[in-house]
Amino acid sequence: MPAAPAPWDAPFVPGPVDGVVQIPGSKSLTNRYLVLAALADGPSMLRAPLHSRDSRLMIDALRTLGAVVEEVPGNGAFGPDLRVTPISRSSSPAGKRIDCGLAGTVMRFVPPLAALGDGPTVFDGDPAARQRPMGSTIAALRELGLVVDDGGRNAMPFTVEGRGAVRGGHIVIDASASSQFVSALLLAGAAFTDGLHLEHSGPPVPSLDHVRMTVRVLRGVGVEVDDSVPNHWIVQPGPVRAFDVDIEPDLSNAGPFLAAALATGGTVRIPGWPAETTQVGDQWRSILPKLGAEVSYVDGTLSVSGGGSIKAADLADTSELAPTAAALCALADGPSRLSGIGHLRGHETDRLAALVAEINRLGGDAEETADGLVIRPRPLHAGLFRSYEDHRMATAGAIIGLAVEGVQVDDIGTTSKTMPEFPRLWQQLCATAPSAAAGAR
Ligand SMILES: O=C(O)C1=C[C@@H](OP(=O)(O)O)[C@@H](O)[C@H](O)C1
Numbered sequence: 001m002p003a004a005p006a007p008w009d010a011p012f013v014p015g016p017v018d019g020v021v022q023i024p025g026s027k028s029l030t031n032r033y034l035v036l037a038a039l040a041d042g043p044s045m046l047r048a049p050l051h052s053r054d055s056r057l058m059i060d061a062l063r064t065l066g067a068v069v070e071e072v073p074g075n076g077a078f079g080p081d082l083r084v085t086p087i088s089r090s091s092s093p094a095g096k097r098i099d100c101g102l103a104g105t106v107m108r109f110v111p112p113l114a115a116l117g118d119g120p121t122v123f124d125g126d127p128a129a130r131q132r133p134m135g136s137t138i139a140a141l142r143e144l145g146l147v148v149d150d151g152g153r154n155a156m157p158f159t160v161e162g163r164g165a166v167r168g169g170h171i172v173i174d175a176s177a178s179s180q181f182v183s184a185l186l187l188a189g190a191a192f193t194d195g196l197h198l199e200h201s202g203p204p205v206p207s208l209d210h211v212r213m214t215v216r217v218l219r220g221v222g223v224e225v226d227d228s229v230p231n232h233w234i235v236q237p238g239p240v241r242a243f244d245v246d247i248e249p250d251l252s253n254a255g256p257f258l259a260a261a262l263a264t265g266g267t268v269r270i271p272g273w274p275a276e277t278t279q280v281g282d283q284w285r286s287i288l289p290k291l292g293a294e295v296s297y298v299d300g301t302l303s304v305s306g307g308g309s310i311k312a313a314d315l316a317d318t319s320e321l322a323p324t325a326a327a328l329c330a331l332a333d334g335p336s337r338l339s340g341i342g343h344l345r346g347h348e349t350d351r352l353a354a355l356v357a358e359i360n361r362l363g364g365d366a367e368e369t370a371d372g373l374v375i376r377p378r379p380l381h382a383g384l385f386r387s388y389e390d391h392r393m394a395t396a397g398a399i400i401g402l403a404v405e406g407v408q409v410d411d412i413g414t415t416s417k418t419m420p421e422f423p424r425l426w427q428q429l430c431a432t433a434p435s436a437a438a439g440a441r
């Protein structure tokens, strides 16, 4: 067993930060385009992609299924571009085992691709990944006529028996635990012989922005998708056109840096912010003003400035932005409520339980509701903030540590899931505060 990492002293920054932060590529876009490149009708290019644990796991998974992924020099600030030669229908690697790590995009998006290949593919991941909901993927593949051996667990590990082709057609799933169940099937649907008519039945699909992203990305590579009827998606069979794309910066991962402007009463600018995007992180533009920030967008740069205090707010459907928002609410001047995020109980960890435990460990007053959190103001104190192998818990601890002296994060390295550069970029931003020297420990 690897030794536990040393706790990380979160920089305490009592003065305003004033910095420009360049953000690495989007996880959700990188991993969608990698999947589509593996299915495409020729070689594709991803420019300025994300390089992190989740993207590496996706690359390794696609290589296991027979795609060729090469790193080629590019202009991105955070690593090479990627050239992908699709999975060849004639190649059928044997003994396929896919390590999904803790990546939802890998554990949900790759099984339908394995179904299109020949022979068995085993899916497994981190111990925490075995807790994540997978039942709708397993049920969908069975409804599509495939044999999936999950040992009765309804979770990983499981084996998908590929038969070289998937007929497709109309299937009904319950995607209330994760939007990724929908995205996964849509991404592969054009490669099914009859295409796909996917119907969702059950409580609402969460994180619908991510499904809209999938639909937009598919249309961009020539796949016909009809999403005009709620809870129905129809994907026509046909080729996925090879492509050459620039990956946008990850706007969800921009969140903690923007939050630093509020937590310190400073200003943070993010260049390369897309004018128009399907990323859920674009919601920072509407969320942060509710928390008291001034937000402006000029020439592709988003600027966020904080004032004297953080305002309490009621925020709905914040999806993967919720841990960052919760950290700000723990520093706010009144009670805040986060709703529509019950499915976060099935994320990297049970994020609602984890946020309540860690905010309260520092003296805060947070409570779970059926579908979210209530966070009331209370002075916080020094202590250890546990990350539960969850990158967004680790960054939530870093945000609180800006305003509360003596916070440590137990495993800041877990940010490598989607942003290995986090500790370096955070230190750089913190060093822009005039009082940084006084605050650094
Ligand atoms: O499709 C995607 O890229 C994602 C969808 C969302 O999953 P859920 O619907 O499970 O929240 C999101 O939280 C996750 O970080 C990324």
Ligand SMILES: C=C(OP(=O)(O)O)C(=O)O
Pocket (backbone or CB within 6 Å): 102, 103, 104, 105, 320, 347, 348, 392, 418
């Ligand atoms: C929920 C998340 O990740 P995953 O893609 O593993 O579901 C996340 O990044 O917040």
